Amino acid sequence: MNIELSARQQKIIDIVRMNGPITGEQIAEQLHLTRATLRPDLSILTMAGFLEARPRVGYYYAGKKTEQIFGDEIRKYLVKDYKSVPVVIEEQTSVYDAIVTMFLEDVGSLFVVKGEGTLVGIVSRKDLLKVAIGQRESKDVPVTLAMTRMPNLIYVELEDSLYQAAKKLIDFQIDTLPVVKVLRDSKELKVVGRITKTTITKVFVELGTNREI
Amino acid sequence: MNIELSARQQKIIDIVRMNGPITGEQIAEQLHLTRATLRPDLSILTMAGFLEARPRVGYYYAGKKTEQIFGDEIRKYLVKDYKSVPVVIEEQTSVYDAIVTMFLEDVGSLFVVKGEGTLVGIVSRKDLLKVAIGQRESKDVPVTLAMTRMPNLIYVELEDSLYQAAKKLIDFQIDTLPVVKVLRDSKELKVVGRITKTTITKVFVELGTNREI
Known part of the structure; x- marks a missing residue:
């Protein structure tokens, strides 16, 4: 106003x-x-x-200051409305095949799952690069040796705000967050999406595009 | 209000x-x-x-709608106020040493320069990963073979808005933008900073943090 x-x-x-x-x-x-x-x-x-x-x-x-209106407004955006499709691989995948999948799907991180999409780990370009310059042949190294493993994973849920997601990306210095459903009985996490710094950057561009004509 | x-x-x-x-x-x-x-x-x-x-x-x-106020406000943020320090390597660097520098500095992209900081190329984790899984020994491959080269580089200048930077990151599907000073006589670009999706995500978190108490 x-x-x-x-x-x-x-x-x-x-x-x-x-x-x-x-x-x-x-x-x-x-x-x-x-x-x-x-x-x-x-x-x-x-x-x-x-x-x-x-x-x-x-x-x-x-x-209220303008900044406060911003803050209030931004906290209304929800993860479920902005998440993109997760790219997953099986536990048995080799580092080499993980890298190939990463290029084919053009993503920065892959979610490692077992069974019906239960999250067991996340592997990033950085993790894979570390193995790739190592002594072992990347076709012989299972991706499970390169990944960050549960329960050390940072994640968000569908009803979380995009602000909370962005804050986790910054606070934990990561590029990708799995969006999960927590299955309460079993403490299992089922992967249903992903939020990345690209997601946040896109929203920032949207915010800036809305302007007076 | x-x-x-x-x-x-x-x-x-x-x-x-x-x-x-x-x-x-x-x-x-x-x-x-x-x-x-x-x-x-x-x-x-x-x-x-x-x-x-x-x-x-x-x-x-x-x-005005709230969204329009956002848009107007966001376009006021300038690259010069948010840029971070660029991490540069020389043209002679090998892919292996570039990867090591990337880990030491914990950045996703390196700027390849010659002379007094004149930009000649940019190399990303993705570029290096591609070489790292190839047949050749990464210590023998010069980084210039992996990098994206001038004049194909996307960059921003100090007085550009953060919105313009974010839009370039999305439109060109890149993670890092060099912030440059254009030396007019010579059409040379001197690297003075970098803007990444991390920069934008941090600003998004700042926006969301300002709220009513």
């Missing part, structure tokens, strides 16, 4: 921020004006959400 | 959106109210930026 405040309205906000809670009479006094003169300004500022009025207490500052 | 509109104010906005430009009298007529009754609503809506009033024309809709 592009609200244009008058100089007097800006002054009122400053007074309330510094001295609130403060009564209308006290604000009027500070500005050398009558309470009646201020009434329209006070009601506009209250309506617009800059000030809140409490009976018998007075006005106090309640304005 | 967390403006709370009354039901009547919301109705006024709807009328103006559908019928604007429209005079105050015409709005009052549609609502079966007098012009005087509407006056405070119309001034608040105009002040708050939902409506604009033009003399002899009437009111028309001018409200």
Whole structure:
């Protein structure tokens, strides 16, 4: 919202921020004006959400900053609405075949699963690169030797926010998060999607693309 | 701004959106109210930026949507304020040494430079992985054989917006952008920083962290 405040309205906000809670009479006094003169300004500022009025207490500052609106809004985006399709391999796969799959699917990480998609590990380009420059032939090394294994995996669930996902990507310095359903009885994780830094970057571009024409 | 509109104010906005430009009298007529009754609503809506009033024309809709505020705001972030330090290697470096540097510096891409930091190419984990699983010994292959070479490099400049950078990362499906100064005489690019999907993800987390307490 592009609200244009008058100089007097800006002054009122400053007074309330510094001295609130403060009564209308006290604000009027500070500005050398009558309470009646201020009434329209006070009601506009209250309506617009800059000030809140409490009976018998007075006005106090309640304005959100633009940044806070951003924060509130961004936390509404959910993992389930932005996740992409997971790329999975079996435990028996060799490092060599994992690398080939990575190129074919053009992803940065693969999820290693057993049975009906139960997550056992994650392997990244970095993990594979480490083996690839090692002494052993990559066709002879099983991917399970290169992967990060449960229970050390960081993951998100469908109802988590994209903000939480982004924070995990940064805090744990990883590129990909599996989106999982937790099967409660068994403590098993079933892979249902993935969130990467690419996902977040795409959302950032979307945010920036919405603009006034 | 967390403006709370009354039901009547919301109705006024709807009328103006559908019928604007429209005079105050015409709005009052549609609502079966007098012009005087509407006056405070119309001034608040105009002040708050939902409506604009033009003399002899009437009111028309001018409200920004939250998304548009986001877009406008996000386009203000500049590459120069968010870039991180570039990690560079010389043209003579082998693929093996490039991989080692990548692990030591913990980055996903290296910039290949000559002379005083003139950009000649970029090499990613993906590029190095491709060579690492090939037949040739990675110590014998120069990094110049694996890298993407000028003039095929996508880059940004210091005064570009972070939005433009994010859009390039997505549009060209790359993970890292060199931030360069273009030396005009010579068409040479001097590397001064880098922007990655990690940079963008960090900014997204910052945006989500700003919220009401």
